[in-house]
Amino acid sequence: MDDCYTNVCYLIHFDEPVNRSGVQHYLGYASDLRVRISQHRMGKGAGMTRNANARGIGWRVVRVWRDADLDAEQALKAMVPKNLCPYCNRRAVRQKARLDAGQNSQVQGRPSLDV
Numbered sequence: 001m002d003d004c005y006t007n008v009c010y011l012i013h014f015d016e017p018v019n020r021s022g023v024q025h026y027l028g029y030a031s032d033l034r035v036r037i038s039q040h041r042m043g044k045g046a047g048m049t050r051n052a053n054a055r056g057i058g059w060r061v062v063r064v065w066r067d068a069d070l071d072a073e074q075a076l077k078a079m080v081p082k083n084l085c086p087y088c089n090r091r092a093v094r095q096k097a098r099l100d101a102g103q104n105s106q107v108q109g110r111p112s113l114d115v
């Protein structure tokens, strides 16, 4: 039986901040993620997804933790959601890669100074 959508914690990333605090992530627990997501889509889920839907802000489930329980949800909620978000981190990694590339080009230029 395919149970990869049951008893999971999931992280939603919003394309834009959904409230005045600039919150851009929602972390939740679902006994059945497919049911829960359809509830979010229909505006029957959390207030944040309802707000996002009403304002036309796109959102996606970016990460799922399998075999989770409410303790796991509490532990994850104590962390910084952005640090858990692969979507945000992918952008951060790309920016870091650009910086590293810049540093590398400086490093490559340095030997000529030693000549």
Ligand SMILES: [Zn+2]
Binding pocket: 013, 014, 024, 025, 082, 085, 086, 087, 088, 089
């Ligand atoms: Zn994110």
